Amino acid sequence: MEYNVKWDTYTTCITILVFILIVASAYMIVKIQPKSAYWVLTPIFLAVFIVFLYMPYKIGYNDRSVYIQRIKGKVEIPFDSILSITPINQDILQNSIRTFGSGGFLGNIGYFKNDKLGTYIMYTTSTEKMVCIETGTKKYIMNCPDNILNKIAEKLK
Numbered sequence: 001m002e003y004n005v006k007w008d009t010y011t012t013c014i015t016i017l018v019f020i021l022i023v024a025s026a027y028m029i030v031k032i033q034p035k036s037a038y039w040v041l042t043p044i045f046l047a048v049f050i051v052f053l054y055m056p057y058k059i060g061y062n063d064r065s066v067y068i069q070r071i072k073g074k075v076e077i078p079f080d081s082i083l084s085i086t087p088i089n090q091d092i093l094q095n096s097i098r099t100f101g102s103g104g105f106l107g108n109i110g111y112f113k114n115d116k117l118g119t120y121i122m123y124t125t126s127t128e129k130m131v132c133i134e135t136g137t138k139k140y141i142m143n144c145p146d147n148i149l150n151k152i153a154e155k156l157k
Contacts, residue, residue: 002060008126014104056123
């Protein structure tokens with residue numbers, strides 16, 4: 001079973017604003033300094049492309065694992081490695097620090113940490129219907145609707 005993740009207003013607005021900023025900056029750089037535009041714009045467009053590759057677009061499960069489908073393949077979390085799966089709200093993520101990743105552009109993607117959860121990996125595009133999946137070594141935060149969460153919980157029993 002799979003679920004196409006939905007973007008909330010925050011993710012949509014941040015993504016649109018960043019795209020506008022990048023396009024406007026690229027236009028200005030090409031107009032003002034066309035000879036060095038390649039060297040300035042290549043790393044920027046490469047970073048945007050890399051974030052796009054890691055953006056989650058589906059969440060699901062199969063017989064063996066829960067997975068997060070990205071453009072760059074799946075992140076699979078085997079059922080036998082899951083210690084707990086807990087619904088969480090945005091309050092638990094307060095005061096989180098992004099250590100590597102995107103904090104709104106195309107979603108919240110990457111490595112984060114805070115006092116309540118410690119270090120965790122986040123693949124969300126909305127602040128609604130979030131769950132924390134804890135394994136022996138990692139914690140994953142992702143969007144997961146109730147019907148899929150219930151079926152995953154049944155599989156874990």
